[in-house]
Amino acid sequence: MKFTAAFLAPLFLASTTHALVGISPGYVSKTAGWNLKEISPLQRVEGETRHTFSMSDMTRDVVQVAMESPSARPLTTEVNLWLGPDYTPYKLTAHSEDGAEYPIQVLVGTKKYACNVEIKNAGPYTQSLTAACSYAVPPLADSTTDIKYEQATYIEGGAIKVQTFPAEVEELQVMLTTKGKHLKAKVELLLGPNNIKQEFDVYASNGEKNPLFLVFETPGAGYAIRVKNLATVEYPLDMYTRASRTGTAQASAATAQWN
Numbered sequence: 001m002k003f004t005a006a007f008l009a010p011l012f013l014a015s016t017t018h019a020l021v022g023i024s025p026g027y028v029s030k031t032a033g034w035n036l037k038e039i040s041p042l043q044r045v046e047g048e049t050r051h052t053f054s055m056s057d058m059t060r061d062v063v064q065v066a067m068e069s070p071s072a073r074p075l076t077t078e079v080n081l082w083l084g085p086d087y088t089p090y091k092l093t094a095h096s097e098d099g100a101e102y103p104i105q106v107l108v109g110t111k112k113y114a115c116n117v118e119i120k121n122a123g124p125y126t127q128s129l130t131a132a133c134s135y136a137v138p139p140l141a142d143s144t145t146d147i148k149y150e151q152a153t154y155i156e157g158g159a160i161k162v163q164t165f166p167a168e169v170e171e172l173q174v175m176l177t178t179k180g181k182h183l184k185a186k187v188e189l190l191l192g193p194n195n196i197k198q199e200f201d202v203y204a205s206n207g208e209k210n211p212l213f214l215v216f217e218t219p220g221a222g223y224a225i226r227v228k229n230l231a232t233v234e235y236p237l238d239m240y241t242r243a244s245r246t247g248t249a250q251a252s253a254a255t256a257q258w259n
Contacts, residue, residue, distance in 0.1 A: 072099065077093070102217060119131050180207075
């Protein structure tokens with residue numbers, strides 16, 4: 001009896017520790033869209049806790065991460081890419097005013113390494129979030145390459161760029177990248193002159209291999225993107241934008257709140 005108890009105790013401790021850490025295996029998305037239920041099994045992350053997804057397929061290099069609030073509450077989160085035990089080449093902090101209307105949708109490059117993607121709910125314990133994470137599938141997985149067919153906007157270190165877009169754009173892709181230098185920037189989704197609906201702060205050790213790729217939901221007119229290059233002048237970045245879904249609204253309505 002004593003031998004059995006001594007043998008089972010470490011196994012129980014190990015399984016309990018694993019549950020507390022919160023680790024899920026990597027998945028492959030069933031959709032090129034952003035329906036959380038089709039991306040991966042849903043993971044609830046309570047406030048002030050974190051969950052890690054283990055991505056070990058070295059034939060794939062784009063991970064799809066989506067988060068929303070089940071009760072339309074604000075979202076305050078971090079997304080960290082871990083390569084090895086103590087190397088974090090990519091860190092993204094995000095805030096959404098309404099996690100149901102403005103979900104967090106991002107593509108993270110893995111450079112075809114086995115890695116972990118950590119999602120940390122930095123909000124209070126009363127504000128849980130629902131997350132999904134998986135390897136992206138085409139055509140979404142090819143978006144970081146395809147968006148470069150659009151005209152790039154050059155933003156020097158320390159500069160700010162505001163870009164409006166037509167009202168018929170219902171979903172907007174935004175990518176920030178560099179020529180191999182590190183990337184440090186802030187991206188804000190504005191509704192009107194200074195009404196911030198979402199904001200993202202990113203650091204990437206190599207903005208070419210780990211660009212920031214965001215997908216914004218823009219339900220209506222009056223939206224714009226504001227990008228701040230937080231790096232010094234010798235670290236410029238390129239911004240690409242592309243509409244990934246459009247409707248029938250009139251383009252003139254988009255600029256009405258800006259005049």
